[in-house]
Amino acid sequence: MAQLMPKRRLENIGLGITGFCVALVALVVVTLIFMVAQQGLSTFFVDGMDPIAFFTGQNWIPEQERYGALPMIVGSFAVTLLSTLFALPIAIGSAIFVVEVAPGFGRRIFQPVIELLVGIPSVVYGVLGLYVINALVKAVFGDAAPTGAGILSGAIVLAIMILPTITTLSMDALRAVPNQYREGSYALGCTRWQTTWHVVLKSAMPSLMTAVILGMTRAFGETLAVQMVIGGVERSMPTGLLDPASTLTAALTAGLSNAVSGSEYYHALWTLGLLLLVMSLIFILIIHLIGRKGAKANG
Amino acid sequence: MASEKVASSRNSALDAHVARIDRQDKIATGVLTVIVGLVILLVVSIIAYIVIRGAGRAFAPGFLTNSYNDEAMAGILYQLWDSFYLLLVTLVISVPISLGAAIFLVEYAPDNWVTSAAKTAIETLSSLPSIVVGMFGSLFFVVTLGWGISIIAGACALTMFNIPILVRTIQQALEDVPRSQRDAALAMGLTRWETTINVLLPAAMPAIVTGVVLSAGRVFGEAAALIFTSGSAPARLNFASVNFLSPTNPFNIFRPACSLAVYIWRLTSEPTAGSTEIVWGTATILLLCVLLFNVLARLLGKFLSRRLTAE
Numbered sequence: 001m002a003q004l005m006p007k008r009r010l011e012n013i014g015l016g017i018t019g020f021c022v023a024l025v026a027l028v029v030v031t032l033i034f035m036v037a038q039q040g041l042s043t044f045f046v047d048g049m050d051p052i053a054f055f056t057g058q059n060w061i062p063e064q065e066r067y068g069a070l071p072m073i074v075g076s077f078a079v080t081l082l083s084t085l086f087a088l089p090i091a092i093g094s095a096i097f098v099v100e101v102a103p104g105f106g107r108r109i110f111q112p113v114i115e116l117l118v119g120i121p122s123v124v125y126g127v128l129g130l131y132v133i134n135a136l137v138k139a140v141f142g143d144a145a146p147t148g149a150g151i152l153s154g155a156i157v158l159a160i161m162i163l164p165t166i167t168t169l170s171m172d173a174l175r176a177v178p179n180q181y182r183e184g185s186y187a188l189g190c191t192r193w194q195t196t197w198h199v200v201l202k203s204a205m206p207s208l209m210t211a212v213i214l215g216m217t218r219a220f221g222e223t224l225a226v227q228m229v230i231g232g233v234e235r236s237m238p239t240g241l242l243d244p245a246s247t248l249t250a251a252l253t254a255g256l257s258n259a260v261s262g263s264e265y266y267h268a269l270w271t272l273g274l275l276l277l278v279m280s281l282i283f284i285l286i287i288h289l290i291g292r293k294g295a296k297a298n299g
Numbered sequence: 300m301a302s303e304k305v306a307s308s309r310n311s312a313l314d315a316h317v318a319r320i321d322r323q324d325k326i327a328t329g330v331l332t333v334i335v336g337l338v339i340l341l342v343v344s345i346i347a348y349i350v351i352r353g354a355g356r357a358f359a360p361g362f363l364t365n366s367y368n369d370e371a372m373a374g375i376l377y378q379l380w381d382s383f384y385l386l387l388v389t390l391v392i393s394v395p396i397s398l399g400a401a402i403f404l405v406e407y408a409p410d411n412w413v414t415s416a417a418k419t420a421i422e423t424l425s426s427l428p429s430i431v432v433g434m435f436g437s438l439f440f441v442v443t444l445g446w447g448i449s450i451i452a453g454a455c456a457l458t459m460f461n462i463p464i465l466v467r468t469i470q471q472a473l474e475d476v477p478r479s480q481r482d483a484a485l486a487m488g489l490t491r492w493e494t495t496i497n498v499l500l501p502a503a504m505p506a507i508v509t510g511v512v513l514s515a516g517r518v519f520g521e522a523a524a525l526i527f528t529s530g531s532a533p534a535r536l537n538f539a540s541v542n543f544l545s546p547t548n549p550f551n552i553f554r555p556a557c558s559l560a561v562y563i564w565r566l567t568s569e570p571t572a573g574s575t576e577i578v579w580g581t582a583t584i585l586l587l588c589v590l591l592f593n594v595l596a597r598l599l600g601k602f603l604s605r606r607l608t609a610e
Contacts, residue, residue, distance in 0.1 A: 007490050010493065011490040011491060014495070015403075018399040018403035018406070019407065020399065021396045021399025024400075025396065025424070025462055026416065026417050029424050031439065032439075036431065039438065093331050093335070094334050094335045094338050098335065101331060101332075110339070113339055113342050113343075114338070116342055117342055117345075119520075120589065121520020121521070121522070121585055121589060122560075123520065123561075123564050123582070124349065124563070124585060126563075126567065127578055127582045128349065131575070131579075160341070160345070190320075191321060191323070191324035192327075193324040196327075223430040223523035224522055249428055249523075254568075256437070257531075270434070273430070273434045276430070280428060284426055
């Protein structure tokens with residue numbers, strides 16, 4: 001028995017070390033949520049701001065102590081939805097092409113090419129947006145877009161950034177559709193497009209929706225690329241797609257270095273951070289719900 | 300006669316239907332081809348544009364070897380150093396933790412609420428916007444732990460950003476090791492820990508190395524989590540310094556640093572004369588470094604798996 005003991009001790013050491021790593025990660029996440037919530041809720045509980053006034057206020061002017069987060073909330077949702085709208089047809093379309101029409105080309109050429117897009121850092125997209133997309137928007141819309149900075153430019157840059165996310169996940173979703181479904185449909189005399197449209201897309205729907213939501217999560221939380229192209233105007237509500245606006249992430253990036261720790265402005269910025277945190281938790285929840293529903297639908 | 304007529308009209312209706320769905324099929328295929336062509340054109344033109352726009356500055360003599368405040372030719376030597384040093388410190392912290400966490404989740408994790416809570420925590424971490432991680436770092440690592448704006452605080456923020464990616468790839472790599480290898484080792488009387496260290500890890504090593512290098516590419520370009528943790532002011536470095544506590548010593552982990560990505564952000568938000576050219580040059584170098592990491596990851600993975608599988 002005594003000879004076996006060192007082995008058991010070894011096993012316990014292994015369990016201890018690896019368990020510690022997991023516990024550490026979990027602890028950091030809990031600390032993060034706790035600290036962001038604590039700082040973010042200080043706006044309401046310490047500084048006594050009215051939550052409704054904060055989230056529906058239409059002006060964000062720290063110098064006058066006016067904190068209305070609606071311009072950034074609207075900005076964030078606008079760029080997220082618009083970029084998803086731009087990226088979605090292209091992403092699903094190319095996923096269909098490389099899975100259903102030309103699988104060999106998809107694996108050998110398309111996949112490595114689209115992975116290049118994932119690798120490009122966010123600031124590089126920002127540079128591209130700032131010097132190229134803004135100039136293009138300005139050239140196309142002329143006086144309607146005096147600087148080119150705005151929700152439209154932000155959405156275009158984001159659409160390029162989330163394109164690979166949605167495309168690769170959609171490719172996985174389509175590849176996961178069992179081949180019998182396609183063969184059954186072809187045996188009934190359906191064309192490739194009919195098969196794709198009525199059979200493949202339908203049965204891959206839950207996974208495709210997950211792909212889209214993950215893309216939206218990325219767009220919502222994307223920081224520097226948007227901040228560099230959107231113009232950074234949070235004083236008042238955005239009036240159009242071509243006017244400079246701001247998002248939650250952009251306002252945080254621009255504001256946090258000027259805010260004095262513990263001040264009302266500092267707490268208000270953390271509340272925006274808390275809002276971002278809550279939104280990303282909601283996105284995760286939606287993905288889980290879709291996954292569960294998809295599992296139930298497929299038996 | 301009447302029935303023949305019905306049949307022929309039915310036939311022509313069928314023919315029309317077939318012609319219609321064939322046409323639909325052709326149009327759909329055509330549209331999809333155009334979309335894919337446009338996507339490839341987009342990727343190629345983005346990369347080509349950045350490289351062409353910045354190559355003039357990026358490969359000008361001195362750009363990689365001069366300091367940012369060099370009067371004749373401002374360079375990015377310090378930022379380049381800081382980027383690689385930050386990456387190194389980040390990997391030193393995040394690889395062991397991710398390895399441990401992944402081994403726990405694959406080998407030990409009991410099927411209960413603790414495990415599912417840990418998995419949820421890692422998933423949460425992966426979906427957090429990097430600016431939120433940066434904010435948390437600026438409060439927790441910089442203020443609460445008292446490290447100040449420093450490389451170590453930045454590396455810890457990057458670690459939080461890196462862990463979910465690494466845990467997932469290492470987990471995948473361990474799960475892909477054939478079941479028979481694990482069973483054989485356990486049947487020989489090895490404990491799970493010995494099995495993991497001596498059998499599973501070596502077998503999974505090529506995939507793990509590929510994953511680590513790929514994640515290094517992501518970390519290398521990250522900026523939002525760094526602005527408030529390791530700072531955005533270009534650091535002054537003295538490569539002759541031997542005092543490891545001096546703020547100009549390149550190896551001091553408690554000094555502020557400015558990576559390539561943060562430098563680009565700072566130059567675009569506070570433009571100075573001639574900064575546009577530096578921005579494009581730096582962006583080119585950053586992009587090439589990241590692409591290099593991707594190529595390196597693939598080559599290294601292939602090389603290692605050849606070394607480890609074919610004796």
